[in-house]
Amino acid sequence: MADETTLFELVSPERLLLSRQVGMVVVPGSEGLFGVLPRHAPLISTLVPGVIDVYEEGAVIDRIFIAGGFAEVTEDRCTVLAEAAVPVDEIDLAATERRIVDLGEELKNLSGAEAEQMTARIEEQERLLEAMRVATA
Numbered sequence: 001m002a003d004e005t006t007l008f009e010l011v012s013p014e015r016l017l018l019s020r021q022v023g024m025v026v027v028p029g030s031e032g033l034f035g036v037l038p039r040h041a042p043l044i045s046t047l048v049p050g051v052i053d054v055y056e057e058g059a060v061i062d063r064i065f066i067a068g069g070f071a072e073v074t075e076d077r078c079t080v081l082a083e084a085a086v087p088v089d090e091i092d093l094a095a096t097e098r099r100i101v102d103l104g105e106e107l108k109n110l111s112g113a114e115a116e117q118m119t120a121r122i123e124e125q126e127r128l129l130e131a132m133r134v135a136t137a
Contacts, residue, residue, distance in 0.1 A: 012083075042070050050065070096129045
């Protein structure tokens with residue numbers, strides 16, 4: 001069985017979220033989606049907000065939304081270090097929309113470099129929201 005599976009580990013800043021042998025994992029890399037099968041060539045990739053699909057026996061068994069991060073792949077393992085992760089069916093679009101509105105309110109009281117930093121945070125949250133919408137569509 002070890003030849004037919006690869007170890008998939010999903011780690012958030014708080015804890016190890018998932019560690020199990022799987023048939024394949026599809027990950028949202030910065031250059032596009034990539035699949036990891038047993039005996040995959042080693043690589044390290046940055047990740048963008050999107051969905052990780054976890055497969056067993058040719059079928060998707062888990063869909064997990066990540067906010068970005070890094071993946072390290074070896075012949076027998078795929079480790080994802082995610083900024084944040086949540087099962088797709090638990091995505092809360094309204095909470096992210098509220099966060100964007102709140103940041104916009106804070107922006108009204110800022111100027112200069114602080115305003116630029118807040119604008120960048122808002123744009124990041126808007127990109128995250130759009131990726132969440134795609135994931136839940």
